[in-house]
Amino acid sequence: MSDNPMPRSYRVETRTRTSMVAGLVAIALVAGLLVLPAFASRSLIQDLFFILTMLTLAQFWNLLAGYGGLVSVGQQAFVGMGAYALFAAVILWGLDPVPAILLGGLAALVLAVPFGFFAFRLQGAYFAIGTWVLAEVVRLVVAQWRAVGGGTGTSLPREATEAIMFTDQIAQLLDVRASAARDILAYWLALVLAIIAIGGIYWLLRSKRGLALAAMRDNPQAARSVGVDAQRIKWVVFLGAALGTGLTGALIYMQKARISPDAAFSLNDWTAYVIFIVVIGGIGTIEGPIIGVLIFFALQTLLAQYGAWYLIVLGLIGIGVMLLAPRGIWGSFSDRTGIQLFPIRRRLVGGLLSSKPTSREE
Amino acid sequence: MSLLSTHGLTAHYGQFQALFGVDITLEPGECVAIIGANGAGKTTLLRALSGILKSDAGAIRFNNEAVGDRPADEILRRGIAMVPEGRKLFPSLSVEENLLIGAHARKVPGPWSLEAIYALFPILRERRNSPGTALSGGQQQMVAIGRALMSNPAVMLCDEISLGLAPVVIRDIYNALPHIRSGGAALIIVEQDIGQALKVADRVYCMMEGRVTLSGAAGDLSREAIHNAYFGAAA
Amino acid sequence: MNWLDTIVQGILLGGLYALFATGLSLVFGIMRLVNLAHGDLIVLGAYLILLIVSLLGISPFLAALIALPLMFGLGFVLQKVVLNRVLGEDILPPLLVTFGISVVVQNALLQGASADTRRLPTGDIGVASVNLGAVTVGVLPVLTFASAVLVIIILNQVFYRTALGRAFRATSDDPVTASLMGIKPKTVFAQATGIAMMIVTIAALYLGMRANFDPAVGPARLVYAFEAVIIGGLGSLWGTLAGGIIIGLAQTLGAAINPEWQILSGHVAFLLVLLFKPRGLFPRAVD
Numbered sequence: 001m002s003d004n005p006m007p008r009s010y011r012v013e014t015r016t017r018t019s020m021v022a023g024l025v026a027i028a029l030v031a032g033l034l035v036l037p038a039f040a041s042r043s044l045i046q047d048l049f050f051i052l053t054m055l056t057l058a059q060f061w062n063l064l065a066g067y068g069g070l071v072s073v074g075q076q077a078f079v080g081m082g083a084y085a086l087f088a089a090v091i092l093w094g095l096d097p098v099p100a101i102l103l104g105g106l107a108a109l110v111l112a113v114p115f116g117f118f119a120f121r122l123q124g125a126y127f128a129i130g131t132w133v134l135a136e137v138v139r140l141v142v143a144q145w146r147a148v149g150g151g152t153g154t155s156l157p158r159e160a161t162e163a164i165m166f167t168d169q170i171a172q173l174l175d176v177r178a179s180a181a182r183d184i185l186a187y188w189l190a191l192v193l194a195i196i197a198i199g200g201i202y203w204l205l206r207s208k209r210g211l212a213l214a215a216m217r218d219n220p221q222a223a224r225s226v227g228v229d230a231q232r233i234k235w236v237v238f239l240g241a242a243l244g245t246g247l248t249g250a251l252i253y254m255q256k257a258r259i260s261p262d263a264a265f266s267l268n269d270w271t272a273y274v275i276f277i278v279v280i281g282g283i284g285t286i287e288g289p290i291i292g293v294l295i296f297f298a299l300q301t302l303l304a305q306y307g308a309w310y311l312i313v314l315g316l317i318g319i320g321v322m323l324l325a326p327r328g329i330w331g332s333f334s335d336r337t338g339i340q341l342f343p344i345r346r347r348l349v350g351g352l353l354s355s356k357p358t359s360r361e362e
Numbered sequence: 363m364s365l366l367s368t369h370g371l372t373a374h375y376g377q378f379q380a381l382f383g384v385d386i387t388l389e390p391g392e393c394v395a396i397i398g399a400n401g402a403g404k405t406t407l408l409r410a411l412s413g414i415l416k417s418d419a420g421a422i423r424f425n426n427e428a429v430g431d432r433p434a435d436e437i438l439r440r441g442i443a444m445v446p447e448g449r450k451l452f453p454s455l456s457v458e459e460n461l462l463i464g465a466h467a468r469k470v471p472g473p474w475s476l477e478a479i480y481a482l483f484p485i486l487r488e489r490r491n492s493p494g495t496a497l498s499g500g501q502q503q504m505v506a507i508g509r510a511l512m513s514n515p516a517v518m519l520c521d522e523i524s525l526g527l528a529p530v531v532i533r534d535i536y537n538a539l540p541h542i543r544s545g546g547a548a549l550i551i552v553e554q555d556i557g558q559a560l561k562v563a564d565r566v567y568c569m570m571e572g573r574v575t576l577s578g579a580a581g582d583l584s585r586e587a588i589h590n591a592y593f594g595a596a597a
Numbered sequence: 598m599n600w601l602d603t604i605v606q607g608i609l610l611g612g613l614y615a616l617f618a619t620g621l622s623l624v625f626g627i628m629r630l631v632n633l634a635h636g637d638l639i640v641l642g643a644y645l646i647l648l649i650v651s652l653l654g655i656s657p658f659l660a661a662l663i664a665l666p667l668m669f670g671l672g673f674v675l676q677k678v679v680l681n682r683v684l685g686e687d688i689l690p691p692l693l694v695t696f697g698i699s700v701v702v703q704n705a706l707l708q709g710a711s712a713d714t715r716r717l718p719t720g721d722i723g724v725a726s727v728n729l730g731a732v733t734v735g736v737l738p739v740l741t742f743a744s745a746v747l748v749i750i751i752l753n754q755v756f757y758r759t760a761l762g763r764a765f766r767a768t769s770d771d772p773v774t775a776s777l778m779g780i781k782p783k784t785v786f787a788q789a790t791g792i793a794m795m796i797v798t799i800a801a802l803y804l805g806m807r808a809n810f811d812p813a814v815g816p817a818r819l820v821y822a823f824e825a826v827i828i829g830g831l832g833s834l835w836g837t838l839a840g841g842i843i844i845g846l847a848q849t850l851g852a853a854i855n856p857e858w859q860i861l862s863g864h865v866a867f868l869l870v871l872l873f874k875p876r877g878l879f880p881r882a883v884d
Contacts, residue, residue, distance in 0.1 A: 433781075450771060462760070
């Protein structure tokens, strides 16, 4: 009877043209990074290892604070826990370091349960300091553990570092010395970890849970009224971040091969720098930490020789960004141009709205 | 020269425009009522007049000075006091302290003092040490009015003082207004209760969707004109 | 081991921690701001007092007197220029900015004063002791505790008996309505931070006389201050004193059992309170 055609069903889309281009570029980039060890110098590989691991830490802190609204100043507890679990597994039980990384992640996950239990009794800024105190407690307790060096720390035994899984194959494949092979292995693991982390976080944010997370962050009461369980999501995010941070910590210290409580639980190295990376790059975006870590690395290369001045400059830049451009460099750029490389915003497309997507380029 | 006047006053909440070129005047000693439905812009108008919302300097003139861009604390010190919507008493302060804070920033000689307020609203003297929020709605409204009076303002802005109160209480509150006027203050009252507004006001402005749709002396306006201005001619 | 002596030492140590905590509690109570640089500002105060002592050759007490208005000014300006800009609904900006300030202050002190540990000269008071019958206590710890109590008494008087205190309480309740009363909330906040810095100066005086300090000890002071505030309950200054005493007691009792457990014992006490009374022992009814 009516001359309207049967309306097509609605669908929800997040893809945009820019993001598809970015996706292709990313694939090319990753391929390039994978084969890099064949031509690159050892110091470049080590630098990239540092960049990739800091990027992973930053992505998880960003997930916690930028998306989850949980500002933790105690993630160093999970870096240290992951690292110490790896050292304990290698030294005490003779496990190969590579699978010990997974154990490190698991240990951090287990720690996160009582940690979160105490921390969630506090809100807002007090939650932040609470996580700091809890991290201190973990550090003080671990420092009593004589078997892994107590307060002064210890190193991975020579037999363990020389026999790490895959290093022989890598040394032969790329015709490099054993120590270089270890660095390359660590680099590849860091690359894989970073890709899984970013991919996983992006997938989470695009999923229903991600929508719930955004709702919870914006307005917890309204979110609850539509059935979003804030407690459950907070735990999911917190445990996920702890797991990721623990894996990264274990990997970092496998590469360093030497550990001490002050280093592994350092507020500066694993929280202060991470926070600056996220804030300067752009909190609450996936692209932000990528930009942030590159800037941070550049600053460190330029200024680290100046000791305390380096940190003063970093601190002032962080303060300046929060005062003048609180969305960070990427955030401000994205706000201005509307470009998102990892688009999360959902658009309703199809059905009676039109015969093709009408929303303009986001 | 009006005591207080607005000239093409506009106001925005972010992207949303709430006032579209409002012109009103208030003469010394007058009582002017602003009526209109919810969302008409009445409270927004008072917020602009009291300085909470910033406007263009020349959009608001008081005592022949452009004050549209002045902050709220300066507006109070110049002599315009507000009885805010919802009373907004300070929970950490007692009744007496809530009154005293009204005179914190502006101490000018005038008819209103703690004693005078207690004489106007005797129940407050009995409850002077209770926390402000432990009082009934009507009593809280008396405190809010007294608090504004403590600064001996030239102009008092009253935002929905009858809201949520029983008719008996509303009558008591409105019975106080003539005393307040005889003290010298000019009043602008925002009301949803048209009957009360017309009883006390000399002149009335009716607003709808951010614009003044009708104005005139309270006695001159016909029921029908008010109805049309309040709801819109098509209603 | 003399238990009574340990307990008294713990209580008196609590006075020092209460001094650390009172400024933090004040600022949070009025503007819901937690200053992550609080501990580093205490250390800054200690260095300032040290500077005045070396320049003028006077006792630390007199130097602290001179430092008081200087630190008030610092706090006032810091709040007016930087912190007022980040107050608002979002908790992230104030946290991140004060974190940045903490890093800058620590490293500026490191750059300017080197990492060497310092101490304020204590003269005779440092070794004097007073006999209270069952125990003998040092004069300095008693003085510290007495100062903490005096500061809290004065603050409470100001808050509840003066017009200034009224303005503080009103602004803390509702800054917008407070501005309708002719109060400038931003100025009130700046005054509050200025006063907090004065308390920080007193805390710095006793910190510097009691123990060695260097640029890196700030964060630990912040942690003790924070623990004392949480244990006491937000919004109660006497509660903060109680919280400080509990931390002090826990630390000295822990240290008496095993010196390595001193700091950990304080944290454990904090966690226990957090477990059973998350709002603290004396929380404010309205919040």
